[in-house]
Amino acid sequence: MRSSLDLRFFELYRSQEYLGLLLDGALISLGLTVAAGIAGFMVAFALAALRFWKVPVLDYMAAAYIDFIRNTPLIVQLFFIAFGLPMLFGYVWPFWCHALFALTINFSGYFAEILRSGFASTQKGQLEAAAALNLSNSTIFKSIIVPQTLIKMFPSLSSQFIFLFLTTGVISEIGVEDLTHAGLYIDSRTFRSFEVFITLTALYVALALTLKAGLQYLFARTLGRRMA
Amino acid sequence: MPKNAEDAIVKMEKVNKWFDDFQAICDVDLTIFEGERIVICGPSGSGKSTLIRCLNGLEQHQSGTITVHGTELTGKDSAVRQVRENVGMVFQQFNLFPHLTVLENCTLAPISNGKLDENAAHEKAMEYLERVQIPEQADKLPGQLSGGQQQRVAIARALCMEPKLMLFDEPTSALDPEMIKEVLDTMVSLAEDGMSMICVTHELNFAKSVAHRIIFMDNGRIVEDQPPDDFFERPKSARAKLFLDQILSH
């Protein structure tokens, strides 16, 4: 029996249109992930700091937010932001804005939890030495706790980021033309599911490894130098 | 040496400290004068660390009064910070900041406390790193140094704040035997410069040659407070005799 897999495998890649869609999709996936990663990290940092300093009321709100985000599916968060809230507030944004907003919120919950546990696990001896040197609380936080947390938690932050990148495919569900969207579109036009999805797989692997290498590069050139 | 109460740099009166319902410090009275070098010894759990940690506010006592350089440690943040300005501390586990270079460990406090600008802080740090004989390690991270070197950096780091009193909590206990001497030598040279020091240590030779007074603690109380010759030759309490026998038999 003839398999439907044959030399036509490469036909996909003769189509300028499909290659263009895949490339654009990859760039959109990558761009939104990086943007949401940066914004989400900043939100996460603020949340974790509120928790660390036990700022009255805001501490509990941050805790609730983090738990809430980490215990609801991304796709539900996404639909809520893309379809739920607009009904309430009547705003109209491009699809990618909804996606960026939802991803930022989603990323922030996961990063915040990692940062919070990092802040909280600063060694007692470090804090005592800092206190004995009469450092102010803000200096202790800025110069001791934060850098040590970023160094210690880099591997967790990095793998969480890669994992979240791999979940971003769901933004195709609200019409964002990301990499998954491109794959699904090409599949629907060609019915070459095996080729399409193995291509998507390869592209996601390549992008994930690129992101990981990029983070590693940045880390090695900054805080990584501060590890003995 | 002047012995007027007003010259005391540390004055503890009827100090008590509990951890939950365990009493770690019982009715301690202690007066220390400028330039004095005190060695505190005693069995494990007798409250030595707790006592000196009360002196810079790392622990808060619950009753009695502690006055350091004229400031009473009331538990108020401002009092604690005032006291810490003049009191340096060296820990058993060094507690250097692992992500900062040796030099940065030394300059962090003077710069961020607004004591010195960056250049002056560097100069001072190098001066003290030379004192403890490791200026060549200034740009390394603590993790790249031996234990003895790390402890000497910790001493230099504390000195950069120009303290009037240094607290040492078993500074050589975490060190390999061959590194103990280099740290003790550093402490001896500090003593020779007239630094007021309170050292928790079981290094008897150091105690004999450097201390003005030996304080022996047991169960949270000060049991003996004597010059070293008297303490080692004629301990008054049975508890101290037993302790010395145990230590000397090693």
Ligand SMILES: Nc1ncnc2c1ncn2[C@@H]1O[C@H](COP(=O)(O)OP(=O)(O)OP(=O)(O)O)[C@@H](O)[C@H]1O
């Ligand atoms: N944070 C704490 N919480 C509860 N108990 C404590 C705490 N710190 C010390 N203790 C208890 O107080 C007592 C005195 O402790 P401390 O560390 O002052 O003893 P030490 O004389 O320094 O002993 P060592 O020679 O082992 O260092 C011990 O019984 C100890 O278990």
Ligand SMILES: [Mg+2]
């Ligand atoms: Mg101790």
